[in-house]
Ligand SMILES: Nc1ncnc2c1ncn2[C@@H]1O[C@H](COP(=O)(O)OP(=O)(O)O)[C@@H](O)[C@H]1O
């Protein structure tokens with residue numbers, strides 16, 4: 145099978161500020177890749193390049209064996225900042241069902257299968273009770289859970305998550321990582337995160353992005369490596385604890 | 394009150410007010426929730442260029458108006474999405490450009506020159522039956538397209554990026570929405586005028602947002618509010634012998650403002 149993601153020599157700049165420099169990245173089926181890096185390192189930009197939402201100045205992007213614009217409907221995406229308009233008159237239920245839109249033609253209504261998928265996804269993130277709430281009336285973490293449900297409901301072949309655990313309480317976070325752990329036996333996952341300690345337990349690969357992208361096939365990265373060759377500040381790897389966790393595995 | 398119904402022109406005016414409220418109620422909900430009032434105002438005013446073209450070429454102004462307003466809707470959509478010009482600047486430029494073209498062409502047209510005021514405030518009391526049929530057709534088109542694309546427009550207005558990731562063309566959907574606005578404008582401009590179109594696009598929908606969290610219900614409510622206010626305004630204009638379009642807007646704005654004043658004065662939940 146072809147690679148899920150294939151980026152070759154990708155360069156991106158906003159106006160004249162270079163954000164990504166010669167990024168190469170391959171993600172295979174059932175890979176679980178975590179991307180870490182400082183704020184402004186270009187992580188969100190990289191995810192948008194993978195999804196074809198940003199065109200690189202140079203380089204090639206292949207997603208699920210095709211052009212991202214064609215294939216991204218098989219991807220579940222949880223963005224970092226919600227461009228969505230939160231005062232908008234939709235309920236949690238409407239938002240999650242929206243995840244099924246990719247396979248609907250005009251005039252086609254949502255059917256039983258769509259509704260069951262939405263119910264299941266809402267159950268998974270523990271938000272069934274909030275089904276009829278207006279989206280703007282939820283707390284930050286609750287909203288995040290709804291957007292995670294929306295990404296699951298597409299039955300994606302790849303999940304792309306941009307700091308998904310932000311604002312989510314620790315119990316739910318643990319459940320969420322367990323869920324990802326189950327999903328990774330079926331689909332590929334790419335997740336941007338600062339939550340190194342969680343990451344080191346579950347993921348197969350860690351990449352560090354600070355304009356340039358560095359990654360290893362195993363997760364044994366020493367803080368020294370991160371600082372020196374990866375140019376990721378050590379503070380990022382919170383308080384030395386992950387260091388130990390990383391080594392133990 | 395019933396005696397005013399015996400006039401044909403009054404009957405047509407009432408029908409026109411309701412039909413306009415249907416188109417504006419549905420489309421207005423999108424205009425309000427997607428916050429594209431300004432671009433809608435731009436399309437509405439720029440379409441005046443189409444009226445100029447119609448008169449200048451000596452054809453039915455509608456045949457100048459329809460292509461021109463669809464064209465300006467698409468140009469505004471593309472310029473604001475694709476170029477580096479700030480969206481509101483682009484709209485401001487095209488807004489005034491369209492009107493300028495209209496004014497010059499009408500000035501150059503020999504013979505009878507239409508009154509600008511008619512296009513600003515319309516003339517709901519002189520609506521011929523043919524316009525009623527035209528509006529019926531417009532309402533049918535709008536209802537059909539919105540029925541077909543309801544989910545898609547909802548996604549577009551709520552979360553454009555997600556719409557793209559779903560494999561839909563957010564740009565095409567946006568242009569389709571702008572074209573619906575343009576069509577609404579075209580068919581209502583002579584009847585209710587540029588200013589009343591904007592009032593009917595914004596106030597009923599914005600008011601309805603206050604009573605429901607459901608996009609579809611907002612549309613029904615906006616239609617009801619729009620019809621009610623325009624009929625009330627029509628009646629008042631008859632009683633007070635005031636210009637109908639302006640009276641409708643005055644009635645609508647008064648209720649709108651009072652509503653929000655009342656809402657603002659209500660004691661807030663202690664926090
Ligand atoms: N739309 C944009 N226009 C201009 N600069 C941007 C834009 N988006 C991001 N940037 C810049 O690009 C850099 C990388 O941003 P981002 O990819 O969001 O980083 P990260 O997700 O790693 O924090 C930052 O310096 C940011 O200021």
Ligand SMILES: [Mg+2]
Pocket residue numbers: 187188189224306
């Ligand atoms: Mg980011």
